[in-house]
Amino acid sequence: MCGIVAYIGPKDAYPILINGLYRLEYRGYDSAGIALLHDKKLSVYKTKGKVSELEEHLQGKNISGNIGIAHTRWATHGEPNDINAHPHSSESEDLAIIHNGIIENYLTLKEELMSRGHKFRSFTDTEVLINLIEDIQNNEKVDLPEAVRIALNQVIGAYAIVVISKHDPDILIAARKGSPLVIGLGKDDFYIASDATPIVEFTKNVVYLDDQELAIIRRNKDLKIKTIKNKDKTPYIQKLEMSLNALEKGGFEHFMLKEIYEQPRSIHDSFRGRLNASKGDVRVGGIIDYETKLINAKRIIIVACGTSWHAGLVGEYLIEDLARIPVEVEYASEFRYRNPVIYEDDVVIAISQSGETADTLAAIELARSKGATILGICNVVGSSIARATDAGTYTHAGPEIGVASTKAFTAQVTVLTLIALRLAKIKGTISTSRFFQIIHELEMIPDLIEKTLKVDPVVKEIAGKYKDVRNFLYLGRGYNFPVALEGALKLKEISYIHAEGYPAAEMKHGPIALIDEEMPVVFIAPNKGMYEKVISNIQEVKARKGKVIAVVTEGDTSVKKLADYCIEIPETEELLVPLVATIPLQLLSYHIAVMRNCNVDQPRNLAKSVTVE
Numbered sequence: 001m002c003g004i005v006a007y008i009g010p011k012d013a014y015p016i017l018i019n020g021l022y023r024l025e026y027r028g029y030d031s032a033g034i035a036l037l038h039d040k041k042l043s044v045y046k047t048k049g050k051v052s053e054l055e056e057h058l059q060g061k062n063i064s065g066n067i068g069i070a071h072t073r074w075a076t077h078g079e080p081n082d083i084n085a086h087p088h089s090s091e092s093e094d095l096a097i098i099h100n101g102i103i104e105n106y107l108t109l110k111e112e113l114m115s116r117g118h119k120f121r122s123f124t125d126t127e128v129l130i131n132l133i134e135d136i137q138n139n140e141k142v143d144l145p146e147a148v149r150i151a152l153n154q155v156i157g158a159y160a161i162v163v164i165s166k167h168d169p170d171i172l173i174a175a176r177k178g179s180p181l182v183i184g185l186g187k188d189d190f191y192i193a194s195d196a197t198p199i200v201e202f203t204k205n206v207v208y209l210d211d212q213e214l215a216i217i218r219r220n221k222d223l224k225i226k227t228i229k230n231k232d233k234t235p236y237i238q239k240l241e242m243s244l245n246a247l248e249k250g251g252f253e254h255f256m257l258k259e260i261y262e263q264p265r266s267i268h269d270s271f272r273g274r275l276n277a278s279k280g281d282v283r284v285g286g287i288i289d290y291e292t293k294l295i296n297a298k299r300i301i302i303v304a305c306g307t308s309w310h311a312g313l314v315g316e317y318l319i320e321d322l323a324r325i326p327v328e329v330e331y332a333s334e335f336r337y338r339n340p341v342i343y344e345d346d347v348v349i350a351i352s353q354s355g356e357t358a359d360t361l362a363a364i365e366l367a368r369s370k371g372a373t374i375l376g377i378c379n380v381v382g383s384s385i386a387r388a389t390d391a392g393t394y395t396h397a398g399p400e401i402g403v404a405s406t407k408a409f410t411a412q413v414t415v416l417t418l419i420a421l422r423l424a425k426i427k428g429t430i431s432t433s434r435f436f437q438i439i440h441e442l443e444m445i446p447d448l449i450e451k452t453l454k455v456d457p458v459v460k461e462i463a464g465k466y467k468d469v470r471n472f473l474y475l476g477r478g479y480n481f482p483v484a485l486e487g488a489l490k491l492k493e494i495s496y497i498h499a500e501g502y503p504a505a506e507m508k509h510g511p512i513a514l515i516d517e518e519m520p521v522v523f524i525a526p527n528k529g530m531y532e533k534v535i536s537n538i539q540e541v542k543a544r545k546g547k548v549i550a551v552v553t554e555g556d557t558s559v560k561k562l563a564d565y566c567i568e569i570p571e572t573e574e575l576l577v578p579l580v581a582t583i584p585l586q587l588l589s590y591h592i593a594v595m596r597n598c599n600v601d602q603p604r605n606l607a608k609s610v611t612v613e
């Protein structure tokens with residue numbers, strides 16, 4: 001969702017800010033803006049639309065200054081337009097602010113300010129905050145950091161903010177609660193951003209602000225951090241592991257395609273150092289101290305959203321199958337509000353690529369208030385969820401820029417497979433020979449995915465046939481039911497074609513009514529598990545003249561006799577099929593979206609990290 005980038009130092013701020021905004025585009029946004037301070041003049045430029053439109057709008061304008069703030073906005077309060085875009089200036093135009101998050105009590109604060117004669121230009125909560133800061137500064141005669149601190153104590157909600165003042169070209173104030181903010185420490189300058197992507201090319205030394213912390217960033221001075229309750233904190237400097245290459249397309253037309261093709265590598269990175277097939281060893285460092293808790297847990301509750309929820313479903317099948325521990329998988333957005341029964345001996349596992357999903361964070365808070373142990377599986381290092389959990393593990397898939405999650409999903413499933421195997425081993429619910437069999441096969445998965453990617457031309461041809469249909473159905477059973485859900489989600493989010501995923505046997509309880517000669521049905525039908533039963537389901541579709549696209553095991557003959565199109569994937573263990581079978585479904589949605597001229601990496605209305613509920 002919204003993105004923040006800010007700079008203070010000796011360099012020209014504009015190129016740093018505008019490139020930073022381009023790097024943040026992947027988060028999803030609908031307007032962009034920038035404020036630069038030069039010669040006591042605070043210039044604010046903003047526009048609805050893309051960063052490139054902002055750049056055009058700035059042609060011929062004064063863009064000097066070596067301090068500035070910039071923002072991409074994903075509309076929450078007020079429609080996406082030039083006025084509601086950030087930065088927002090205070091009434092006097094002496095201050096400007098950029099803000100991610102939502103100020104929940106903004107209406108009360110606004111009414112109070114209006115009753116004191118303040119006027120507003122926009123409908124945003126953010127403008128309320130900057131006017132509140134200015135009001136405090138004027139009435140309480142305090143300096144800017146103190147005014148920001150006092151204002152934040154009156155705010156209910158979530159925020160990551162950066163404030164700039166016309167009267168002080170040597171200071172930026174940043175603060176966070178619930179929305180991430182990272183400060184890069186350069187040689188003689190500072191970079192502030194909502195995630196590390198705009199920073200990584202300048203410095204690897206970063207400080208992640210904690211909730212309710214305020215950073216006072218002065219030119220040529222050390223970074224000062226305090227809590228909003230005025231307690232000084234020592235900045236904890238960490239090293240970024242991200243590389244610049246990971247943030248570029250590397251010759252691919254889209255980030256999504258690059259990320260699909262990265263999967264042999266990202267899966268390998270997910271189990272590197274954790275899986276030693278020859279020694280028969282699996283361990284997931286981050287949760288070692290919680291293994292006893294896990295195997296004795298009354299149940300494991302997995303909370304997540306979207307694709308991460310689908311990975312959680314695969315996790316349920318894996319953990320119950322191998323380690324015989326009861327697992328429930330919950331949509332974080334439902335869990336947080338439905339007054340669930342949570343016991344102290346429950347272990348909650350939160351899964352999130354971004355580590356910033358608001359619903360997942362709220363589900364964690366609820367589980368914590370009931371005394372459960374909370375573990376996390378996140379991709380983004382240092383993210384809010386990674387920090388809010390008792391312990392956890394990173395997926396190490398590398399930065400995922402395409403809004404449609406691909407490599408993050410397979411990395412999450414890989415980590416869940418490792419956890420299930422480890423728990424099964426220490427609980428004694430798996431024989432040694434079976435354990436060895438599975439881990440050997442898991443080690444082969446990157447090679448099998450490399451092989452699977454060769455189906456791309458076949459998938460592209462199928463995409464060409466079905467790119468104009470209005471509906472798709474995806475069906476699978478057992479481990480492949482979540483794969484069907486994931487395939488359908490991928491298609492709808494980037495191609496805007498309506499698609500539903502179902503357990504194949506559920507078809508006859510309703511969706512079968514949709515089948516006619518227009519309806520493509522994607523079956524995940526490897527020669528494992530309920531293969532024969534899936535063949536019966538395919539026959540049911542063919543009997544009603546539906547079109548069948550089947551993902552089958554190499555060398556399959558039975559499904560081939562029935563299906564209109566087959567996509568062959570290499571044979572593997574039944575419980576590892578999701579890792580392989582997902583690949584052609586990702587490619588199918590990608591090619592259909594490209595053929596329909598959709599914006600693959602930034603689909604309409606979607607954001608990469610959903611930081612509001």
Ligand code: M6R
Nearest residue numbers: 306307308352353354357404405
């Ligand atoms: O960052 P998270 O994994 O918590 O995000 C959860 C969902 O918003 C996310 O998976 C979403 O469904 C993706 N766009 C799917 O491709």
